[in-house]
Amino acid sequence: MAxxxxxxxxxxxxxxxxxxxxxxxxxxxKDHARKSxxxxxxxxxxxxxxxxxxxxxxxxxQLPCIGVLKKDxxxxxxxxxxxxxxxxxxxxxxxxxxxxxxxxxxxQTQLLRGLELIIKNHLVIVRTLLIQNDTVTPSDSAVQHxxxxxxLNEVLKQYGCLLRGKLTHLAKDVxxxxxxxxxxxxxx
Numbered sequence: 001m002a003x004x005x006x007x008x009x010x011x012x013x014x015x016x017x018x019x020x021x022x023x024x025x026x027x028x029x030k031d032h033a034r035k036s037x038x039x040x041x042x043x044x045x046x047x048x049x050x051x052x053x054x055x056x057x058x059x060x061x062q063l064p065c066i067g068v069l070k071k072d073x074x075x076x077x078x079x080x081x082x083x084x085x086x087x088x089x090x091x092x093x094x095x096x097x098x099x100x101x102x103x104x105x106x107x108q109t110q111l112l113r114g115l116e117l118i119i120k121n122h123l124v125i126v127r128t129l130l131i132q133n134d135t136v137t138p139s140d141s142a143v144q145h146x147x148x149x150x151x152l153n154e155v156l157k158q159y160g161c162l163l164r165g166k167l168t169h170l171a172k173d174v175x176x177x178x179x180x181x182x183x184x185x186x187x188x
Contacts, residue, residue, distance in 0.1 A: 024128045028171050029179035037121065038163055044114050045156050051107035058102040060148035061095035061155050064088040066162045067146075073169055078131045081173060085166050086126045087143030092159055093119045111152065115159070122167070129174065 026033040048054045066088060073081070096119060100112035149155050 024125045025178065027125045028129065028174055034163075034168065034171060037118070038160070040114075040118050041156060041160055041163070044111055044118070045153070047114075048111060048153065048156075051105070051111060053105050054108040054111055055151055055153055057099050057108075057150045057152055057155070058104070059099050060150045061099050062091060062145050063095065063147050063149055063155065063158050064091040064162070065144040065146040066158055066165055068165045068169055073166075078170075078173060081166075081170050082126060082129055082131055084143065085162075085170050086123065088162055088166065089119055089123045089126060091143055091145065092155075092162070093123065096155070108152070115156070119159070122163070126167075126170075129170075129178075131174070 027037070064087065076084070093116065096112055096116050100109060100116065103109050103112060149158070
C-alpha cells in the first residue's frame with residue numbers, strides 16, 4: 001500500500017517537473033507541443049491505477065459542453081471561439097478546485113492538483129492568444145454546463161475531449177495567421 005502511494009506521488013511529481021518551456025506560440029504553431037501537454041493528462045490517468053478510491057469524487061464536478069458541431073464552429077468568430085474555449089477551461093478549473101477542497105483521499109488530492117496545474121497551463125496559453133479586435137469574454141459566450149460528474153476518470157476523459165476538440169479546432173483556426181507571423185519574425 002505504501003509503495004503504491006509512493007509510486008503515485010513520484011508519477012504525479014515527475015509529470016509536472018519543469019521542462020524546457022516553449023513560448024505560448026509554440027502551442028499554437030507546433031502540433032507536438034500540444035501533444036506534449038496532452039501526454040501529461042494521459043500520465044494522470046495512468047497514475048489513477050495506483051490510487052485506491054480515486055475514481056469516486058466526494059462531490060460532483062460541473063462539466064461544460066465540449067461537443068463541436070463543425071458547421072456551428074465554422075460560423076463563429078475567432079473571438080467567440082477563444083471565449084468559448086476559455087470559458088470551458090474555467091468551468092473545469094472551478095469544478096476541480098471545488099472538489100479538491102472536499103477530498104480526503106491523499107493520492108486523489110495529488111491527482112486533482114495535477115489536473116489543476118494542467119488546466120491552469122492551458123488557461124494561460126489561451127489567455128495569451130491575441131486576436132485582433134477581441135472584446136469577447138467567456139461570460140459573453142455563455143458557456144453551457146452539460147453534466148455533473150462524480151467519477152474522476154470521466155472528468156479526465158471529458159477534459160481530454162475538450163483538448164482534442166474545441167482547443168485543437170481553435171489552434172487550427174489561428175495557425176495560418178499566427179504561425180506565418182512567427183515564421184516571418186524568425187526568418188528576419
